[in-house]
Amino acid sequence: MKKAMVIVLVMLVAASLSWAAVETPKKGGSLVLCVGDEPPGLDPTASASAAIDRVVYANIFEGLVKVDRDGKLVPGLAAKWEVSADAKVYTFQLRKGVAFHNGEPFNAQAAKWNLERGAAEGTKNAHPEFFRIIEKIETPDDATLRLTLKEVDALFLFRMAEGDSVMLPMKGFENTAAAPIGTGPFRFLEWKRGDSVSMERNPAYWNPQLPYLDKVTFRFIKDPSAQVAALRAGDVDLIGWLLAPELAKEIGKDKRFKVLSGASTSEVVMSTNNKVKPFDNQLVRQAMAHAIDRKAVIELVMSGYGTIIGSHWPPVTPYYKDLTGRFPYDPKKAKELLAKAGYPNGFDATIKLPAIYPYSQRAGEVIADMLGQVGIKLKIEIVEWGFWLDRIFKQKEFELSMIGHAEAWDIGIYANPNYYFQYDSQEFRDAYAKALKAATEGEKAKWFGRCQEIIAEDAVNGFLFLAPALSAMKAELTNWWQDYPTIALDCTQVWWNK
Amino acid sequence: MRRFLRNKNFTLGFALSAAVVLMAVVSLVWTPYDGNRMNARERLQGPSWAHPLGTDQYGRDTLSRVMTGAVNSIIVGLVTVAIGLTIGVGLGLLAAYRGGMTDEAVMRLSDLLFGFPAVLTAILITSILGPSMVNAMLAIGIFYIPVFARLTRAVARVVWEREYITAARACGIGEWAITRRHVLPNILSPLLIQGTIQFAVAILAEAGLSYLGLGTQPPHASWGRMLNEAQTYMSANPWLAIFPGLAIAWAVLGFNLLGDGLRDTLDPRMVRMR
Numbered sequence: 001m002k003k004a005m006v007i008v009l010v011m012l013v014a015a016s017l018s019w020a021a022v023e024t025p026k027k028g029g030s031l032v033l034c035v036g037d038e039p040p041g042l043d044p045t046a047s048a049s050a051a052i053d054r055v056v057y058a059n060i061f062e063g064l065v066k067v068d069r070d071g072k073l074v075p076g077l078a079a080k081w082e083v084s085a086d087a088k089v090y091t092f093q094l095r096k097g098v099a100f101h102n103g104e105p106f107n108a109q110a111a112k113w114n115l116e117r118g119a120a121e122g123t124k125n126a127h128p129e130f131f132r133i134i135e136k137i138e139t140p141d142d143a144t145l146r147l148t149l150k151e152v153d154a155l156f157l158f159r160m161a162e163g164d165s166v167m168l169p170m171k172g173f174e175n176t177a178a179a180p181i182g183t184g185p186f187r188f189l190e191w192k193r194g195d196s197v198s199m200e201r202n203p204a205y206w207n208p209q210l211p212y213l214d215k216v217t218f219r220f221i222k223d224p225s226a227q228v229a230a231l232r233a234g235d236v237d238l239i240g241w242l243l244a245p246e247l248a249k250e251i252g253k254d255k256r257f258k259v260l261s262g263a264s265t266s267e268v269v270m271s272t273n274n275k276v277k278p279f280d281n282q283l284v285r286q287a288m289a290h291a292i293d294r295k296a297v298i299e300l301v302m303s304g305y306g307t308i309i310g311s312h313w314p315p316v317t318p319y320y321k322d323l324t325g326r327f328p329y330d331p332k333k334a335k336e337l338l339a340k341a342g343y344p345n346g347f348d349a350t351i352k353l354p355a356i357y358p359y360s361q362r363a364g365e366v367i368a369d370m371l372g373q374v375g376i377k378l379k380i381e382i383v384e385w386g387f388w389l390d391r392i393f394k395q396k397e398f399e400l401s402m403i404g405h406a407e408a409w410d411i412g413i414y415a416n417p418n419y420y421f422q423y424d425s426q427e428f429r430d431a432y433a434k435a436l437k438a439a440t441e442g443e444k445a446k447w448f449g450r451c452q453e454i455i456a457e458d459a460v461n462g463f464l465f466l467a468p469a470l471s472a473m474k475a476e477l478t479n480w481w482q483d484y485p486t487i488a489l490d491c492t493q494v495w496w497n498k
Numbered sequence: 499m500r501r502f503l504r505n506k507n508f509t510l511g512f513a514l515s516a517a518v519v520l521m522a523v524v525s526l527v528w529t530p531y532d533g534n535r536m537n538a539r540e541r542l543q544g545p546s547w548a549h550p551l552g553t554d555q556y557g558r559d560t561l562s563r564v565m566t567g568a569v570n571s572i573i574v575g576l577v578t579v580a581i582g583l584t585i586g587v588g589l590g591l592l593a594a595y596r597g598g599m600t601d602e603a604v605m606r607l608s609d610l611l612f613g614f615p616a617v618l619t620a621i622l623i624t625s626i627l628g629p630s631m632v633n634a635m636l637a638i639g640i641f642y643i644p645v646f647a648r649l650t651r652a653v654a655r656v657v658w659e660r661e662y663i664t665a666a667r668a669c670g671i672g673e674w675a676i677t678r679r680h681v682l683p684n685i686l687s688p689l690l691i692q693g694t695i696q697f698a699v700a701i702l703a704e705a706g707l708s709y710l711g712l713g714t715q716p717p718h719a720s721w722g723r724m725l726n727e728a729q730t731y732m733s734a735n736p737w738l739a740i741f742p743g744l745a746i747a748w749a750v751l752g753f754n755l756l757g758d759g760l761r762d763t764l765d766p767r768m769v770r771m772r
Binding site: 224225247293295296299300303358361362364365366368369370381 | 534535536538541555556557628629711715716717729730731732733734
């Protein structure tokens with residue numbers, strides 16, 4: 001009798017599970033989601049701002065390839081592609097019958113024009129190097145695009161999946177920053193400055209099954225408490241990037257909502273100016289690395305959400321090397337290293353924190369306390385975002401700062417001695433060059449691993465934690481990305497289960 | 499003294515503000531914990547014997563921070579009132595005995611300063627000079643100048659009309675000497691009253707600026723900043739906001755009542771009315 005019951009139960013569970021698996025998404029409905037930062041424009045090919053990608057990438061614009069919710073490369077406007085044996089020739093088969101929202105066709109010529117535009121002299125693209133590596137662009141027919149690279153670039157396909165590489169229409173590109181026209185599942189409706197950007201379903205999308213939603217509105221709400229209040233009041237359906245992790249548990253307790261905590265690609269680091277005394281001394285930087293209790297940082301800053309990192313590489317990205325054990329929390333060791341570096345009594349320094357990001361201010365305060373324990377007295381200066389971009393990022397007038405580096409595959413910034421933290425290492429540049437030219441997976445893993453090791457050993461920046469991808473939404477909202485392996489808030493496959 | 503103690507406002511105000519001052523003085527030599535020391539294991543605790551006012555999101559002891567925050571508030575109050583008193587009273591006295599163009603100039607300048615909303619201009623000043631406690635004090639202090647200048651001029655002019663001033667003049671005493679010896683001592687009580695009230699206003703203004711991130715900078719404790727930090731934790735951990743909020747209310751109420759009490763007892767007109 002009991003056995004029979006168990007069997008029935010198992011069958012019931014199995015039935016309900018399989019029913020859930022085949023549950024078909026429902027079409028219709030609109031989504032209002034809120035994000036913290038309003039983008040400075042809507043053209044992802046003309047600015048490095050992550051706020052732009054979060055609104056338009058994969059929603060309005062698409063590139064040849066895409067990164068899916070698991071961080072894997074999947075077809076975008078190219079249905080498939082082949083890479084030659086020497087890893088230099090990429091042949092893309094483009095989707096046929098794809099049109100921009102203004103009716104212009106997307107074909108090999110349009111793709112060629114976009115790639116040339118990115119590489120052109122005086123381009124506004126934040127990453128012209130993505131395109132300048134292309135030596136030759138051939139378009140044998142409307143649906144075939146053949147690219148020959150000057151040299152092997154292990155990250156080329158990932159580069160083509162970035163917001164900087166999306167396809168714009170050849171005729172209708174002029175006004176992209178204000179009224180973008182792309183090929184994506186949603187077409188631009190309206191941008192109410194200071195309030196919201198809205199978009200509607202693109203009925204002519206190349207995948208007739210998608211998207212499920214009729215309308216998507218991105219609302220810009222900066223204050224973390226106001227975000228949560230808006231969610232509770234029903235003004236927004238989803239918070240794409242929960243700024244106050246301390247509120248996550250509480251929202252999760254409310255049956256009307258659910259919270260997803262996944263991985264992002266945003267490494268939060270204590271940026272260190274490697275050209276300024278005493279931070280030009282490797283021993284000082286290593287001492288600081290020993291003085292930081294990363295576990296406590298995550299607890300104090302992010303209410304426990306987030307992942308410890310030991311180098312500038314997200315654990316969700318391929319070729320990750322776990323270096324979190326290199327500098328364990330050890331204040332005694334930190335003091336010894338400081339003494340060895342010639343600062344037995346520590347020193348005074350200033351940390352400049354951008355006011356715009358709560359995590360940055362909090363992490364700054366926590367780090368100041370921890371470094372204070374080993375004699376490094378930090379003065380905290382909270383600065384406006386514009387000031388940060390100008391004085392710290394451009395003019396490099398700083399000693400320490402705190403910021404999340406949101407892009408995936410961005411370890412290359414350490415190969416640029418003019419980047420704001422001014423790290424200058426031939427050893428790293430060599431390893432990075434080798435990694436980029438690696439043709440096999442094994443070689444890639446080896447050299448990208450080496451890159452991570454070198455900067456970890458040099459303690460270039462204070463590597464703290466990977467920001468969690470925290471999103472909070474109404475319980476009926478289905479299929480939202482849990483992890484954010486690329487900078488996007490992709491609404492393509494989201495639907496309402498009600 | 500008995501006259502003071504008979505006044506309820508004064509007694510209550512004195513008791514409340516004395517408690518704040520006492521708390522500040524004690525915190526200079528002793529606090530239960532180091533108010534800036536973080537502790538991951540003791541974060542967001544409710545009030546307990548170990549932490550009477552609980553701990554904040556960094557595990558810092560709230561009581562210790564409220565105590566050091568009192569020092570902060572008192573310094574702000576003292577410095578801003580001092581700025582207002584020295585410059586404002588000087589200008590007011592000058593306007594009162596010179597009259598004419600000087601008087602006009604000082605008063606119109608005061609009107610001009612009064613024309614701007616105080617808090618907005620304080621925000622403007624701190625955003626130009628950069629957020630810090632010193633700049634916040636400067637911003638508030640500048641606003642106190644016309645307050646004291648006007649008051650001083652008004653009461654000083656009344657004194658200048660008195661017969662003993664005419665007598666002093668007849669004796670050939672110079673205008674500055676009269677101001678110093680006869681005018682100033684006779685206008686001290688309204689200045690004292692006004693000073694006490696402005697002290698309370700300064701505490702509130704500093705809390706406001708710090709709440710907006712324009713005043714005291716972390717990690718230093720300031721009641722306004724504590725309120726700001728408590729904001730996102732408030733629904734789950736209300737005491738984080740309650741205690742600094744109470745401290746602000748307590749101090750502002752205390753110094754306001756003290757000012758009222760002083761006015762009731764010192765202002766001769768009020769005494770006559772009783």
